[in-house]
Amino acid sequence: MTTFPGSARTEMVMGLPVSVDIRTALPAREMVPLLDNAFAWLRWVADTFSPAREDSQISRLNRGLTLRQVPELVEVLHRCDELSEATGGYFETRMDGVVDPSGYIKGWALERLSRALVNAGAGDHRISAGGDIRVRGSAAPGKRWRIGVRDPRRDIVRKVVFAHDLGIATSGGSPVVNPRTGKVEEGLGSVTVLGPDLGVADAYATAIYAMGPILARRYAADLAAAGPYQTMIVTRDGQEVTTPGFAAYSGADARLAG
Known part of the structure:
Protein backbone atom coordinates (compact mmCIF):
# COMPACT_ATOMS: atom_id res chain seq x y z
CA MET A 1 0.00 0.00 0.00
CA THR A 2 1.22 3.49 -0.80
CA THR A 3 2.07 5.49 2.32
CA PHE A 4 2.88 9.09 3.13
CA PRO A 5 6.51 9.96 3.97
CA GLY A 6 5.59 11.83 7.14
CA SER A 7 6.92 11.67 10.67
CA ALA A 8 5.60 10.76 14.12
CA ARG A 9 6.66 11.53 17.66
CA THR A 10 5.42 10.51 21.12
CA GLU A 11 6.24 12.36 24.32
CA MET A 12 4.93 12.39 27.89
CA VAL A 13 2.77 15.48 28.42
CA MET A 14 0.02 16.09 30.99
CA GLY A 15 0.98 12.82 32.65
CA LEU A 16 0.29 10.59 29.66
CA PRO A 17 1.85 9.67 26.31
CA VAL A 18 0.81 12.06 23.54
CA SER A 19 1.37 11.08 19.92
CA VAL A 20 1.52 13.37 16.89
CA ASP A 21 1.58 11.49 13.59
CA ILE A 22 1.96 13.72 10.51
CA ARG A 23 1.51 12.05 7.10
CA THR A 24 1.85 15.13 4.89
CA ALA A 25 5.07 15.08 2.85
CA LEU A 26 7.16 17.90 4.28
CA PRO A 27 10.95 18.36 4.22
CA ALA A 28 12.83 17.51 7.42
CA ARG A 29 13.80 21.15 7.88
CA GLU A 30 10.06 21.90 8.31
CA MET A 31 8.93 18.68 10.01
CA VAL A 32 11.32 18.78 12.98
CA PRO A 33 10.47 22.31 14.15
CA LEU A 34 6.79 21.61 13.47
CA LEU A 35 6.85 18.68 15.90
CA ASP A 36 8.99 20.68 18.35
CA ASN A 37 6.40 23.47 18.32
CA ALA A 38 3.53 20.99 18.68
CA PHE A 39 4.88 19.58 21.91
CA ALA A 40 5.96 23.01 23.16
CA TRP A 41 2.31 24.08 22.81
CA LEU A 42 1.05 21.04 24.72
CA ARG A 43 3.57 21.61 27.52
CA TRP A 44 2.48 25.27 27.71
CA VAL A 45 -1.13 24.12 28.08
CA ALA A 46 -0.15 21.75 30.91
CA ASP A 47 1.88 24.49 32.64
CA THR A 48 -1.00 26.96 32.33
CA PHE A 49 -4.10 24.87 33.05
CA SER A 50 -3.10 21.97 35.29
CA PRO A 51 -4.65 22.34 38.76
CA ALA A 52 -1.93 20.00 40.06
CA ARG A 53 0.85 22.48 39.23
CA GLU A 54 1.31 25.00 42.00
CA ASP A 55 2.17 27.94 39.74
CA SER A 56 -0.29 27.22 36.91
CA GLN A 57 -2.81 29.94 36.16
CA ILE A 58 -5.63 27.65 37.30
CA SER A 59 -3.91 27.01 40.65
CA ARG A 60 -3.29 30.74 41.08
CA LEU A 61 -6.93 31.45 40.24
CA ASN A 62 -8.06 28.94 42.87
CA ARG A 63 -5.81 30.57 45.48
CA GLY A 64 -6.92 34.10 44.61
CA LEU A 65 -3.49 35.15 43.35
CA THR A 66 -2.63 37.55 40.54
CA LEU A 67 -2.96 36.05 37.05
CA ARG A 68 -1.05 36.75 33.86
CA GLN A 69 -2.93 38.22 30.93
CA VAL A 70 -3.59 34.95 29.10
CA PRO A 71 -6.34 35.20 26.43
CA GLU A 72 -6.59 31.40 26.26
CA LEU A 73 -7.52 31.27 29.96
CA VAL A 74 -10.48 33.57 29.38
CA GLU A 75 -11.47 31.58 26.29
CA VAL A 76 -11.37 28.23 28.11
CA LEU A 77 -13.28 29.38 31.19
CA HIS A 78 -15.95 31.05 29.04
CA ARG A 79 -16.36 27.94 26.89
CA CYS A 80 -16.58 25.72 29.96
CA ASP A 81 -19.40 27.90 31.31
CA GLU A 82 -21.23 27.56 27.98
CA LEU A 83 -20.82 23.78 28.03
CA SER A 84 -22.05 23.62 31.61
CA GLU A 85 -25.22 25.39 30.54
CA ALA A 86 -25.59 23.17 27.46
CA THR A 87 -25.38 20.00 29.58
CA GLY A 88 -27.68 21.12 32.35
CA GLY A 89 -24.74 21.47 34.73
CA TYR A 90 -23.43 17.93 34.27
CA PHE A 91 -20.25 19.29 32.77
CA GLU A 92 -19.03 21.47 35.60
CA THR A 93 -15.59 22.96 36.11
CA ARG A 94 -16.42 24.86 39.30
CA MET A 95 -17.11 22.68 42.33
CA ASP A 96 -16.60 23.48 46.01
CA GLY A 97 -14.93 26.77 45.10
CA VAL A 98 -12.30 25.09 42.92
CA VAL A 99 -11.94 25.54 39.16
CA ASP A 100 -10.75 22.49 37.24
CA PRO A 101 -11.18 22.48 33.43
CA SER A 102 -9.58 19.04 33.01
CA GLY A 103 -12.69 17.58 31.36
CA TYR A 104 -12.29 20.05 28.48
CA ILE A 105 -8.69 21.18 28.32
CA LYS A 106 -7.06 18.09 26.81
CA GLY A 107 -9.54 17.92 23.94
CA TRP A 108 -9.32 21.69 23.46
CA ALA A 109 -5.51 21.59 23.33
CA LEU A 110 -5.46 18.82 20.73
CA GLU A 111 -8.13 20.58 18.67
CA ARG A 112 -6.15 23.82 18.68
CA LEU A 113 -2.99 21.92 17.75
CA SER A 114 -4.78 20.18 14.88
CA ARG A 115 -5.90 23.52 13.44
CA ALA A 116 -2.37 24.91 13.81
CA LEU A 117 -0.94 21.92 11.90
CA VAL A 118 -3.40 22.55 9.06
CA ASN A 119 -2.35 26.20 8.93
CA ALA A 120 1.30 25.08 8.80
CA GLY A 121 0.64 22.87 5.77
CA ALA A 122 0.46 19.54 7.64
CA GLY A 123 -3.16 18.73 6.85
CA ASP A 124 -2.80 14.95 7.11
CA HIS A 125 -2.35 14.03 10.76
CA ARG A 126 -3.51 12.10 13.79
CA ILE A 127 -3.06 13.39 17.35
CA SER A 128 -3.87 11.19 20.33
CA ALA A 129 -3.70 11.58 24.11
CA GLY A 130 -5.38 8.98 26.26
CA GLY A 131 -8.98 8.62 25.14
CA ASP A 132 -8.86 11.75 22.97
CA ILE A 133 -8.02 11.46 19.26
CA ARG A 134 -8.13 14.07 16.46
CA VAL A 135 -7.66 13.10 12.82
CA ARG A 136 -7.57 15.21 9.65
CA GLY A 137 -6.82 14.53 6.03
CA SER A 138 -5.68 11.06 5.00
CA ALA A 139 -3.65 8.27 6.58
CA ALA A 140 -2.38 7.31 3.12
CA PRO A 141 -3.28 8.64 -0.33
CA GLY A 142 -7.05 8.35 -0.67
CA LYS A 143 -7.42 6.46 2.63
CA ARG A 144 -9.38 7.56 5.64
CA TRP A 145 -7.88 7.21 9.09
CA ARG A 146 -8.79 3.96 10.82
CA ILE A 147 -9.27 4.50 14.56
CA GLY A 148 -9.92 1.82 17.14
CA VAL A 149 -12.21 3.10 19.91
CA ARG A 150 -10.91 1.38 23.03
CA ASP A 151 -12.87 0.48 26.14
CA PRO A 152 -10.84 2.17 28.93
CA ARG A 153 -11.96 -0.39 31.51
CA ARG A 154 -11.47 -3.62 29.57
CA ASP A 155 -8.74 -2.48 27.16
CA ILE A 156 -10.52 -3.90 24.12
CA VAL A 157 -11.47 -2.22 20.85
CA ARG A 158 -15.21 -1.55 20.91
CA LYS A 159 -15.59 0.03 17.48
CA VAL A 160 -13.42 0.84 14.50
CA VAL A 161 -14.09 4.31 13.11
CA PHE A 162 -13.10 5.63 9.67
CA ALA A 163 -12.88 9.36 8.92
CA HIS A 164 -10.96 12.16 7.22
CA ASP A 165 -11.92 14.84 9.76
CA LEU A 166 -13.14 13.86 13.23
CA GLY A 167 -12.65 14.30 16.97
CA ILE A 168 -13.12 11.25 19.21
CA ALA A 169 -13.32 11.53 23.00
CA THR A 170 -13.82 8.69 25.48
CA SER A 171 -14.66 9.13 29.15
CA GLY A 172 -14.57 6.46 31.84
CA GLY A 173 -10.89 5.66 32.23
CA SER A 174 -10.62 8.07 35.18
CA PRO A 175 -13.17 8.85 37.90
CA VAL A 176 -15.93 11.29 36.89
CA VAL A 177 -17.86 13.18 39.55
CA ASN A 178 -21.60 13.75 39.22
CA PRO A 179 -21.90 17.48 40.03
CA ARG A 180 -25.45 16.99 41.32
CA THR A 181 -24.40 14.49 44.02
CA GLY A 182 -20.73 15.36 44.46
CA LYS A 183 -19.94 11.65 44.24
CA VAL A 184 -18.01 9.61 41.67
CA GLU A 185 -20.46 8.29 39.07
CA GLU A 186 -20.28 4.52 38.71
CA GLY A 187 -23.36 3.71 36.64
CA LEU A 188 -21.66 3.38 33.24
CA GLY A 189 -18.64 1.67 31.73
CA SER A 190 -17.60 4.35 29.27
CA VAL A 191 -18.90 7.06 26.94
CA THR A 192 -17.43 7.92 23.53
CA VAL A 193 -18.49 11.01 21.61
CA LEU A 194 -17.61 11.73 17.97
CA GLY A 195 -17.82 15.18 16.44
CA PRO A 196 -16.14 18.08 14.63
CA ASP A 197 -14.59 19.75 17.71
CA LEU A 198 -12.58 17.52 20.04
CA GLY A 199 -12.80 19.89 23.01
CA VAL A 200 -16.60 19.94 22.80
CA ALA A 201 -16.71 16.15 22.29
CA ASP A 202 -14.49 15.75 25.37
CA ALA A 203 -16.85 17.85 27.50
CA TYR A 204 -19.93 16.04 26.22
CA ALA A 205 -18.36 12.64 26.95
CA THR A 206 -17.58 13.74 30.51
CA ALA A 207 -21.06 15.16 31.04
CA ILE A 208 -22.90 12.16 29.60
CA TYR A 209 -20.86 9.80 31.77
CA ALA A 210 -21.66 11.92 34.84
CA MET A 211 -25.39 11.70 34.12
CA GLY A 212 -25.66 7.98 34.83
CA PRO A 213 -27.42 5.36 32.68
CA ILE A 214 -30.94 6.77 32.24
CA LEU A 215 -30.22 10.45 31.66
CA THR A 243 -26.90 6.94 18.47
CA PRO A 244 -27.95 6.38 14.82
CA GLY A 245 -25.26 8.57 13.24
CA PHE A 246 -22.44 6.59 14.87
CA ALA A 247 -22.84 3.84 12.28
CA ALA A 248 -21.91 6.23 9.47
CA TYR A 249 -18.30 6.12 10.69
CA SER A 250 -17.92 2.34 10.93
CA GLY A 251 -18.38 -0.86 9.00
CA ALA A 252 -20.02 -0.92 5.59
CA ASP A 253 -21.31 2.62 6.01
CA ALA A 254 -17.84 4.10 6.57
CA ARG A 255 -17.79 5.45 3.02
CA LEU A 256 -20.33 8.05 4.21
CA ALA A 257 -18.11 9.29 7.03
CA GLY A 258 -15.88 12.31 7.39
Missing part, protein backbone atom coordinates in the same frame (compact mmCIF):
# COMPACT_ATOMS: atom_id res chain seq x y z
CA ALA A 216 -27.16 9.60 29.55
CA ARG A 217 -29.19 7.77 26.91
CA ARG A 218 -31.79 10.51 26.73
CA TYR A 219 -29.24 13.31 26.45
CA ALA A 220 -27.15 11.42 23.86
CA ALA A 221 -30.26 10.92 21.71
CA ASP A 222 -31.19 14.61 21.96
CA LEU A 223 -27.59 15.64 21.19
CA ALA A 224 -27.48 13.46 18.08
CA ALA A 225 -30.85 14.78 16.88
CA ALA A 226 -29.73 18.38 17.32
CA GLY A 227 -26.34 18.29 15.60
CA PRO A 228 -23.21 16.48 14.52
CA TYR A 229 -22.17 14.82 17.81
CA GLN A 230 -22.75 11.07 18.00
CA THR A 231 -22.38 8.89 21.09
CA MET A 232 -21.60 5.32 22.10
CA ILE A 233 -22.49 4.38 25.68
CA VAL A 234 -21.06 1.18 27.19
CA THR A 235 -22.96 -0.07 30.24
CA ARG A 236 -21.31 -1.61 33.28
CA ASP A 237 -22.18 -5.09 31.99
CA GLY A 238 -20.55 -4.38 28.60
CA GLN A 239 -23.59 -3.66 26.42
CA GLU A 240 -23.23 -0.97 23.76
CA VAL A 241 -25.81 1.68 22.93
CA THR A 242 -25.08 4.01 20.00
Whole structure:
Protein backbone atom coordinates (compact mmCIF):
# COMPACT_ATOMS: atom_id res chain seq x y z
CA MET A 1 0.00 0.00 0.00
CA THR A 2 1.22 3.49 -0.80
CA THR A 3 2.07 5.49 2.32
CA PHE A 4 2.88 9.09 3.13
CA PRO A 5 6.51 9.96 3.97
CA GLY A 6 5.59 11.83 7.14
CA SER A 7 6.92 11.67 10.67
CA ALA A 8 5.60 10.76 14.12
CA ARG A 9 6.66 11.53 17.66
CA THR A 10 5.42 10.51 21.12
CA GLU A 11 6.24 12.36 24.32
CA MET A 12 4.93 12.39 27.89
CA VAL A 13 2.77 15.48 28.42
CA MET A 14 0.02 16.09 30.99
CA GLY A 15 0.98 12.82 32.65
CA LEU A 16 0.29 10.59 29.66
CA PRO A 17 1.85 9.67 26.31
CA VAL A 18 0.81 12.06 23.54
CA SER A 19 1.37 11.08 19.92
CA VAL A 20 1.52 13.37 16.89
CA ASP A 21 1.58 11.49 13.59
CA ILE A 22 1.96 13.72 10.51
CA ARG A 23 1.51 12.05 7.10
CA THR A 24 1.85 15.13 4.89
CA ALA A 25 5.07 15.08 2.85
CA LEU A 26 7.16 17.90 4.28
CA PRO A 27 10.95 18.36 4.22
CA ALA A 28 12.83 17.51 7.42
CA ARG A 29 13.80 21.15 7.88
CA GLU A 30 10.06 21.90 8.31
CA MET A 31 8.93 18.68 10.01
CA VAL A 32 11.32 18.78 12.98
CA PRO A 33 10.47 22.31 14.15
CA LEU A 34 6.79 21.61 13.47
CA LEU A 35 6.85 18.68 15.90
CA ASP A 36 8.99 20.68 18.35
CA ASN A 37 6.40 23.47 18.32
CA ALA A 38 3.53 20.99 18.68
CA PHE A 39 4.88 19.58 21.91
CA ALA A 40 5.96 23.01 23.16
CA TRP A 41 2.31 24.08 22.81
CA LEU A 42 1.05 21.04 24.72
CA ARG A 43 3.57 21.61 27.52
CA TRP A 44 2.48 25.27 27.71
CA VAL A 45 -1.13 24.12 28.08
CA ALA A 46 -0.15 21.75 30.91
CA ASP A 47 1.88 24.49 32.64
CA THR A 48 -1.00 26.96 32.33
CA PHE A 49 -4.10 24.87 33.05
CA SER A 50 -3.10 21.97 35.29
CA PRO A 51 -4.65 22.34 38.76
CA ALA A 52 -1.93 20.00 40.06
CA ARG A 53 0.85 22.48 39.23
CA GLU A 54 1.31 25.00 42.00
CA ASP A 55 2.17 27.94 39.74
CA SER A 56 -0.29 27.22 36.91
CA GLN A 57 -2.81 29.94 36.16
CA ILE A 58 -5.63 27.65 37.30
CA SER A 59 -3.91 27.01 40.65
CA ARG A 60 -3.29 30.74 41.08
CA LEU A 61 -6.93 31.45 40.24
CA ASN A 62 -8.06 28.94 42.87
CA ARG A 63 -5.81 30.57 45.48
CA GLY A 64 -6.92 34.10 44.61
CA LEU A 65 -3.49 35.15 43.35
CA THR A 66 -2.63 37.55 40.54
CA LEU A 67 -2.96 36.05 37.05
CA ARG A 68 -1.05 36.75 33.86
CA GLN A 69 -2.93 38.22 30.93
CA VAL A 70 -3.59 34.95 29.10
CA PRO A 71 -6.34 35.20 26.43
CA GLU A 72 -6.59 31.40 26.26
CA LEU A 73 -7.52 31.27 29.96
CA VAL A 74 -10.48 33.57 29.38
CA GLU A 75 -11.47 31.58 26.29
CA VAL A 76 -11.37 28.23 28.11
CA LEU A 77 -13.28 29.38 31.19
CA HIS A 78 -15.95 31.05 29.04
CA ARG A 79 -16.36 27.94 26.89
CA CYS A 80 -16.58 25.72 29.96
CA ASP A 81 -19.40 27.90 31.31
CA GLU A 82 -21.23 27.56 27.98
CA LEU A 83 -20.82 23.78 28.03
CA SER A 84 -22.05 23.62 31.61
CA GLU A 85 -25.22 25.39 30.54
CA ALA A 86 -25.59 23.17 27.46
CA THR A 87 -25.38 20.00 29.58
CA GLY A 88 -27.68 21.12 32.35
CA GLY A 89 -24.74 21.47 34.73
CA TYR A 90 -23.43 17.93 34.27
CA PHE A 91 -20.25 19.29 32.77
CA GLU A 92 -19.03 21.47 35.60
CA THR A 93 -15.59 22.96 36.11
CA ARG A 94 -16.42 24.86 39.30
CA MET A 95 -17.11 22.68 42.33
CA ASP A 96 -16.60 23.48 46.01
CA GLY A 97 -14.93 26.77 45.10
CA VAL A 98 -12.30 25.09 42.92
CA VAL A 99 -11.94 25.54 39.16
CA ASP A 100 -10.75 22.49 37.24
CA PRO A 101 -11.18 22.48 33.43
CA SER A 102 -9.58 19.04 33.01
CA GLY A 103 -12.69 17.58 31.36
CA TYR A 104 -12.29 20.05 28.48
CA ILE A 105 -8.69 21.18 28.32
CA LYS A 106 -7.06 18.09 26.81
CA GLY A 107 -9.54 17.92 23.94
CA TRP A 108 -9.32 21.69 23.46
CA ALA A 109 -5.51 21.59 23.33
CA LEU A 110 -5.46 18.82 20.73
CA GLU A 111 -8.13 20.58 18.67
CA ARG A 112 -6.15 23.82 18.68
CA LEU A 113 -2.99 21.92 17.75
CA SER A 114 -4.78 20.18 14.88
CA ARG A 115 -5.90 23.52 13.44
CA ALA A 116 -2.37 24.91 13.81
CA LEU A 117 -0.94 21.92 11.90
CA VAL A 118 -3.40 22.55 9.06
CA ASN A 119 -2.35 26.20 8.93
CA ALA A 120 1.30 25.08 8.80
CA GLY A 121 0.64 22.87 5.77
CA ALA A 122 0.46 19.54 7.64
CA GLY A 123 -3.16 18.73 6.85
CA ASP A 124 -2.80 14.95 7.11
CA HIS A 125 -2.35 14.03 10.76
CA ARG A 126 -3.51 12.10 13.79
CA ILE A 127 -3.06 13.39 17.35
CA SER A 128 -3.87 11.19 20.33
CA ALA A 129 -3.70 11.58 24.11
CA GLY A 130 -5.38 8.98 26.26
CA GLY A 131 -8.98 8.62 25.14
CA ASP A 132 -8.86 11.75 22.97
CA ILE A 133 -8.02 11.46 19.26
CA ARG A 134 -8.13 14.07 16.46
CA VAL A 135 -7.66 13.10 12.82
CA ARG A 136 -7.57 15.21 9.65
CA GLY A 137 -6.82 14.53 6.03
CA SER A 138 -5.68 11.06 5.00
CA ALA A 139 -3.65 8.27 6.58
CA ALA A 140 -2.38 7.31 3.12
CA PRO A 141 -3.28 8.64 -0.33
CA GLY A 142 -7.05 8.35 -0.67
CA LYS A 143 -7.42 6.46 2.63
CA ARG A 144 -9.38 7.56 5.64
CA TRP A 145 -7.88 7.21 9.09
CA ARG A 146 -8.79 3.96 10.82
CA ILE A 147 -9.27 4.50 14.56
CA GLY A 148 -9.92 1.82 17.14
CA VAL A 149 -12.21 3.10 19.91
CA ARG A 150 -10.91 1.38 23.03
CA ASP A 151 -12.87 0.48 26.14
CA PRO A 152 -10.84 2.17 28.93
CA ARG A 153 -11.96 -0.39 31.51
CA ARG A 154 -11.47 -3.62 29.57
CA ASP A 155 -8.74 -2.48 27.16
CA ILE A 156 -10.52 -3.90 24.12
CA VAL A 157 -11.47 -2.22 20.85
CA ARG A 158 -15.21 -1.55 20.91
CA LYS A 159 -15.59 0.03 17.48
CA VAL A 160 -13.42 0.84 14.50
CA VAL A 161 -14.09 4.31 13.11
CA PHE A 162 -13.10 5.63 9.67
CA ALA A 163 -12.88 9.36 8.92
CA HIS A 164 -10.96 12.16 7.22
CA ASP A 165 -11.92 14.84 9.76
CA LEU A 166 -13.14 13.86 13.23
CA GLY A 167 -12.65 14.30 16.97
CA ILE A 168 -13.12 11.25 19.21
CA ALA A 169 -13.32 11.53 23.00
CA THR A 170 -13.82 8.69 25.48
CA SER A 171 -14.66 9.13 29.15
CA GLY A 172 -14.57 6.46 31.84
CA GLY A 173 -10.89 5.66 32.23
CA SER A 174 -10.62 8.07 35.18
CA PRO A 175 -13.17 8.85 37.90
CA VAL A 176 -15.93 11.29 36.89
CA VAL A 177 -17.86 13.18 39.55
CA ASN A 178 -21.60 13.75 39.22
CA PRO A 179 -21.90 17.48 40.03
CA ARG A 180 -25.45 16.99 41.32
CA THR A 181 -24.40 14.49 44.02
CA GLY A 182 -20.73 15.36 44.46
CA LYS A 183 -19.94 11.65 44.24
CA VAL A 184 -18.01 9.61 41.67
CA GLU A 185 -20.46 8.29 39.07
CA GLU A 186 -20.28 4.52 38.71
CA GLY A 187 -23.36 3.71 36.64
CA LEU A 188 -21.66 3.38 33.24
CA GLY A 189 -18.64 1.67 31.73
CA SER A 190 -17.60 4.35 29.27
CA VAL A 191 -18.90 7.06 26.94
CA THR A 192 -17.43 7.92 23.53
CA VAL A 193 -18.49 11.01 21.61
CA LEU A 194 -17.61 11.73 17.97
CA GLY A 195 -17.82 15.18 16.44
CA PRO A 196 -16.14 18.08 14.63
CA ASP A 197 -14.59 19.75 17.71
CA LEU A 198 -12.58 17.52 20.04
CA GLY A 199 -12.80 19.89 23.01
CA VAL A 200 -16.60 19.94 22.80
CA ALA A 201 -16.71 16.15 22.29
CA ASP A 202 -14.49 15.75 25.37
CA ALA A 203 -16.85 17.85 27.50
CA TYR A 204 -19.93 16.04 26.22
CA ALA A 205 -18.36 12.64 26.95
CA THR A 206 -17.58 13.74 30.51
CA ALA A 207 -21.06 15.16 31.04
CA ILE A 208 -22.90 12.16 29.60
CA TYR A 209 -20.86 9.80 31.77
CA ALA A 210 -21.66 11.92 34.84
CA MET A 211 -25.39 11.70 34.12
CA GLY A 212 -25.66 7.98 34.83
CA PRO A 213 -27.42 5.36 32.68
CA ILE A 214 -30.94 6.77 32.24
CA LEU A 215 -30.22 10.45 31.66
CA ALA A 216 -27.16 9.60 29.55
CA ARG A 217 -29.19 7.77 26.91
CA ARG A 218 -31.79 10.51 26.73
CA TYR A 219 -29.24 13.31 26.45
CA ALA A 220 -27.15 11.42 23.86
CA ALA A 221 -30.26 10.92 21.71
CA ASP A 222 -31.19 14.61 21.96
CA LEU A 223 -27.59 15.64 21.19
CA ALA A 224 -27.48 13.46 18.08
CA ALA A 225 -30.85 14.78 16.88
CA ALA A 226 -29.73 18.38 17.32
CA GLY A 227 -26.34 18.29 15.60
CA PRO A 228 -23.21 16.48 14.52
CA TYR A 229 -22.17 14.82 17.81
CA GLN A 230 -22.75 11.07 18.00
CA THR A 231 -22.38 8.89 21.09
CA MET A 232 -21.60 5.32 22.10
CA ILE A 233 -22.49 4.38 25.68
CA VAL A 234 -21.06 1.18 27.19
CA THR A 235 -22.96 -0.07 30.24
CA ARG A 236 -21.31 -1.61 33.28
CA ASP A 237 -22.18 -5.09 31.99
CA GLY A 238 -20.55 -4.38 28.60
CA GLN A 239 -23.59 -3.66 26.42
CA GLU A 240 -23.23 -0.97 23.76
CA VAL A 241 -25.81 1.68 22.93
CA THR A 242 -25.08 4.01 20.00
CA THR A 243 -26.90 6.94 18.47
CA PRO A 244 -27.95 6.38 14.82
CA GLY A 245 -25.26 8.57 13.24
CA PHE A 246 -22.44 6.59 14.87
CA ALA A 247 -22.84 3.84 12.28
CA ALA A 248 -21.91 6.23 9.47
CA TYR A 249 -18.30 6.12 10.69
CA SER A 250 -17.92 2.34 10.93
CA GLY A 251 -18.38 -0.86 9.00
CA ALA A 252 -20.02 -0.92 5.59
CA ASP A 253 -21.31 2.62 6.01
CA ALA A 254 -17.84 4.10 6.57
CA ARG A 255 -17.79 5.45 3.02
CA LEU A 256 -20.33 8.05 4.21
CA ALA A 257 -18.11 9.29 7.03
CA GLY A 258 -15.88 12.31 7.39
